[in-house]
Amino acid sequence: MKKQHLFLGIIVVLFSVIPLLAQNVVPNPPRQLTASSEQNLDGTYKVDLYWFIDKGNDMNYVFPDGFKIYQNTFDKNKVTTTLVDSIPSKPNVYKYDFTVNNLPKGTYEFYVTAFKGDAQSLPSNKVALQLYYEQKFFVKIISNPPLLAYVGKKYVYQVLTSSNIRCPLTFELVGEVPEGMKISSTGFIEWIPEKAGKYEVEIKVGVACAANIEPAYQRYQLQVLDSIPNNNKAFVKIVSTPPTKAVVGVPYNYKVVTETNVYCIVKYKILNTNIDNLYIDEGMGIINWVPTNPGTFEFSIMAYLLCDTNVYDIQKVIVNVQNNNANKNCVHLIGEANFDDGPPVPNGVAIAWKLDEKMNTGNAAFRTAIQQGHFEFYLPSGIYVFEFSGELFEHQFYFKASSLNGATKVPLSCEQPPEQTIKVLLTRKPVPVLYSVSGVVVSSGDNKPVPAIVEFLPVEVIFALDKRENIGNIPQFVTKTDSGGKYEISLPNNLSYIAHAIPLDKSSYLDQYYYLATSPYNADILVLNQDLDDVNFYLKERQKYQNGFAGVVVDKDRNPIESRVFAILIQPSGDNFNKPNATVRVVETDKDGHFLFQNLPLGKYVLLSVPKDKRYVPGYYKANDFATLKWREATQIEVGEFMIQVVYEIKHKDRLSLKGLVSYSGRVEENTGIIKLLSEPQCYNPISEALVCALDKDGNVLDYYVTDKYGDFALEELVPGDLRIVVSKVGYEDAEIFVTADYESNYQFYNEILLSKEVSLVESNNNLGISILQSENNLTINSAPETVIDNVRIYDLYGNLVSESKSPGKPVQIRLDALSNGVYFVRVATNKGIDNFKISIVR
Structure with a gap:
């Protein structure tokens, strides 16, 4: 893709009196003429023109037979007008382009007219170009290579490039090329490794014509593994959810995201459909379709492994297409997405968020795919911010903002020209680097090695399920211990990880998350900026219960x-x-x-x-x-x-699909009763595995989070309005917080939520109407109206009486301050009999 210089002309609105009869045959002038230019190797220039049909009032709309392209050439004070060419129109096509070639240096002006028979429309807006600049030609590699492969399995990598030179590119492997690895004339690398190990790969991309252009290089280290380490059958699974609604004439876009347990390229194709203009990018998994008729449409998507086409997953998609409401989706926004260093962004997702009013379910955000640097929306009037995410670039709001707080608000109106443009520059993610992680899996009792599978879960898979499209296809990173309990694995540093050891003998040992955790939400998060060793697991023996x-x-x-x-x-x-x-x-x-x-x-x-x-x-x-x-x-x-x-x-209930840009984040901590001093370093007791939910005023769950080891949570994409935050953790009193959110100033919240130790309620098993309530250092014993408590005795595990209350009344209140940590038995004597309870004191 060539670097382009975009020049937007000024729309000129002309009024003239047209006889009523002529209005039926004269088409409207073309709209939104734009031009881009680039220099050729011989010093001449080519100009690409783009324009749209103006449908105007549909009642009187006349579809043209074609278009005429005119060029004004300026030479000193002389202007020469030339009819460059004419091109026919196409049924139901509203966007057109034309290329003017081999222009010498100079100043030019272009405009386009539409014609119907002998009748010709007024001119479009005019665009002027000064073609004097000297083009700097380049070749760049813009793709990231797969870093892992298997012995005996085909390894493939399609090298993607960007260049502003109209000349064939050359691809070659240089340096110490792994034996048997080949690259095609189109940059497609194929290789079947025969031996495990680490291999250095270097790719050189140049030009085939006689031009003095610096070639592009890409170097990376490829790790070849012996086999799939978890002894399980290879799989690929589609984990993304397709849009189920579409509008006639509005592009339907869907980015398919998969998971797999092998390091292998995933390919895509469409099955079982009679939709003529439905396409999928077989490498990226991006579906493009512009519905032409309302109704219900079905198709299926197959995702399969390129290294083993017998491994696949199929997702059935049903889409309800509605007629286009011209007043609702009246703005056609055309976007251009490039990396900061110039090349177009090959793929990603663009989201238009409407901020100026509360939206109905499913209408708060409009999504579309970025393909080879281009994207487009059909939007209703309103105020918008634009969000961009993808595998190859950093998450960003327009323009160069990390959140809504710094985003540029863009007003769009149906009173403006229906075709409008936006350009965005995105920051490329660095090429991932492999780092080694190693350790041992041993028994916590005697330090003997325990045969185990060790898996490394990307944090995004656990804590950010709705952000998966930012990391593309999600592999499983798995290895196995050797006879000495040792393991080693190479991991890319573009993800962070939670490590999990699973014993092969599950009947004897419990699994464990690093470090010494029973749950992924209590685990340490591994961030790779160097090799890590001593990521060790100490597995506990499983208690022998046949239950x-x-x-x-x-x-x-x-x-x-x-x-x-x-x-x-x-x-x-x-x-x-x-x-x-x-x-x-x-x-x-x-x-x-x-x-x-x-x-x-x-x-x-x-x-x-x-x-x-x-x-x-x-x-x-x-x-x-x-x-x-x-x-x-x-x-x-x-x-x-x-x-x-x-x-x-x-x-489980369905979660409400309504989304917005309000965020509520914070930390859940234990209420210790200690007043925090902001000037002093603070110690806190974080609460992990707390369920934090955001609900709307009707009680629908908008988003949720399970707190991590540090008690942190982040609720995102909430809608403005009255919100209720509900926090629940076993052993603590529930907490509820109420906030009102809007897009003016109250759209980002942060709170430290304190939970108090919950009472421990134990009900009677003997139906005597007795229940006990334990909270911190208090024990409360309640009884039914007809039950009279005579005395309460508390014994330790050795049978020693440690507390006694006689004829205590209702309810019974007993202080536990004097008792040490441990397990105690509570004996309650009543007029109906005796009940026994057990309590635990843990401070």
């Missing part, structure tokens, strides 16, 4: 959902000394939504389910109902010494 339970996660229609399910112990029982209100296990469902917990410490549990797809609202399991946002409303599951035969169904 557990199974379940399934479904949506409102009982379709399966893939999810992470947390088993959180709220009340230990028996000889179990596990800390209450702690996550004991985290499991992932299979593709059919099924999950299984086994060998659980005895006690009462609640379940938290966090779907992998953010279309659904997370929540705590509630029997015969949708998952709830508050843990106190959850159904408790009592786990004893044997398997529970009940299959627990966790049912």
Whole structure:
């Protein structure tokens, strides 16, 4: 793609009196004529002209037979007008272009007219160009190479270039070329590695014509692995959600995003459709389609591995196309996206956010694809900001802003010319570098090696599910320990990671997240700027219980959902000394939504389910109902010494799809009662795994977040209006915060949310009407009206009486300050009998 100089002419509005009869045959003049130029190697110039048909009032619209292109040449004080050429129109095509070649240096002016038979329209606006500049020619490589491959599997890489010279390019491998690696005349690299190891690759791109142009080079290190390390069958999975609505005449765009467990190029194609003008970029997964008729349309997308075409996934798409409302989508915005250093951006996503009014569901943001530096929108009148994201460039708002706070607000009106333009410069992401990560997996009891799989999860997969398009296809980074428990893996530094060790003998050891965590939300986040060693795992032996339970996660229609399910112990029982209100296990469902917990410490549990797809609202399991946002409303599951035969169904609501640009972020901490002094360094107790949800005034969930190890959360893309922030963490009192958001000044919020230790409510198993409530150093015992409490005794585990209250009245209040940490038994004697309870004191 050549570097272009864009010149916009000034629209000239002319009025004339036209006889009524002529109005039926004379077409409207072309609109929005623009021009770009570039110099040829011989010193001449070429000029590209672009314009649009003006439909005007559809009632009197006359479609032209064609267009005439005129050129004014200025030589001193003399102006010469020349008819350069005429071109025919095309049915239902509203954008046209024409190229004028081999112009010498000079000053020129161009305009276009439309004709119908012998009738000719008024001229378009005129554009003037001064062609005296000297072009600096260049060749650049703009693609990033795959950095990993497998022995015996085909490795491929299509080198993408940008150049402003009209001359064929040459591609060659230089330096120490890996044996058998080849590059084609179009820059396509193919290679089947025969041996594991690290290989240096260097690519040179030059020009085939006799021109003194500096060639472009790209150097990178390629890591070849022996085989797929997790012994699982290779897979590819489509994880993006397609738009389901479209408008006649408005481009429908969809960027397909996939996950795979192998380092292999993913390709795409369309299946099972009768839509004539539906296309997909087989390398990028970007779908382009301009619907021409209203109705319901279906098609399927196949994503497959280039190294093994038998591995694929298929997604069925159903789109409802509605008629275009000319008053609603009256502005045609044409965009140009280039990197800071000049070349066009090959792919990405552009979003137009409408700020001036509250939008209906699905209309707050308009999305379109960037392709080879171009994008376009059909928008209603309003005030907009524009957001850009993609795999090859840094996230950005127009113009050069990181958030809405610094974004340029662009007013667009139907009273302006219907075709308008915007240019954006985007910052290229650096080419990723491979770093080595190594460590050991051993038993925490005797430091003996434990055979295990070690996977490195990109943080975006866990904490930013709706940002996946920024990182493209998401591979799984997996390796296996050797006989000594050691492992090593090479990872690209364009992602940050959470490390997870999974023992091969799951019956003997528990899995673990780095460092010493039972959940990904409690794990350390690894950021790579150098090689890392001693990323070690110390696996605990699994307690031998022949118990557990199974379940399934479904949506409102009982379709399966893939999810992470947390088993959180709220009340230990028996000889179990596990800390209450702690996550004991985290499991992932299979593709059919099924999950299984086994060998659980005895006690009462609640379940938290966090779907992998953010279309659904997370929540705590509630029997015969949708998952709830508050843990106190959850159904408790009592786990004893044997398997529970009940299959627990966790049912999730749909999340409201309405999005905006309001953000609410912060940190969840424990309320310790200590007043913070801003001038002093602060210590705080962060609360991880807290469920933070943003709801609208009608109780619909707009966004959610599960806090990380540091208690941090970020709710983004919220709509303006009255918002309710709900925070729930097992073992703490729920918190609710109310805010009112708008796009004037209240669109970014940050709060430190303090949660107080929740009471521990234990209900009677003997139906005597007794319940106890434990909160910090207080124990409250309640009873039904007909139940009279005679005395309350508290014993330690050795049977020693440590506290006694006689004829205490209602309710019973007992201070626990004098008792040390540990497990105690509470004996409550009543007129109906005796009840026994167990409490845990943890400070």
